[in-house]
Amino acid sequence: MGVDYYNCEICDEIFNDHGHYGNCGNCESMLCGDCYDSMRAKNGELGEDHEKASWYGEYSPNYCDKCDGTVIDKTAFFEFLADKLGQTTEELEAEYRAHMQRKEGAHARTNRAN
Numbered sequence: 148m149g150v151d152y153y154n155c156e157i158c159d160e161i162f163n164d165h166g167h168y169g170n171c172g173n174c175e176s177m178l179c180g181d182c183y184d185s186m187r188a189k190n191g192e193l194g195e196d197h198e199k200a201s202w203y204g205e206y207s208p209n210y211c212d213k214c215d216g217t218v219i220d221k222t223a224f225f226e227f228l229a230d231k232l233g234q235t236t237e238e239l240e241a242e243y244r245a246h247m248q249r250k251e252g253a254h255a256r257t258n259r260a261n
């Protein structure tokens with residue numbers, strides 16, 4: 148019985164499975180009603196003859212912002228960058244922490260000056 152809640156994989160909004168929502172016809176992402184509608188408008192619908200129409204429904208969008216690369220998965224992007232830079236994600240995390248700590252220090256100084 149109950150209501151299940153999902154996070155939209157594009158806008159991160161929480162929606163329940165009794166409302167309007169859907170899946171991406173390509174990557175299967177759970178999409179809130181708003182994103183589902185806008186992805187269908189933007190990328191078109193699968194249509195009833197599509198091989199995946201029976202899985203996700205013929206009205207599912209062909210692609211969504213997640214699988215066409217418009218919305219970047221931060222973790223995957225981070226690993227991609229680390230690989231490009233030839234460093235490990237641990238090294239980059241350590242650098243980032245040092246960077247954030249320097250920034251905090253700068254803020255503290257600015258506040259004192261005011």
Ligand SMILES: [Zn+2]
Pocket residue numbers: 155156157158159160178179180181182183
């Ligand atoms: Zn959404």
Ligand SMILES: [Zn+2]
Pocket residue numbers: 171172173174175176210211212213214215
């Ligand atoms: Zn998708």
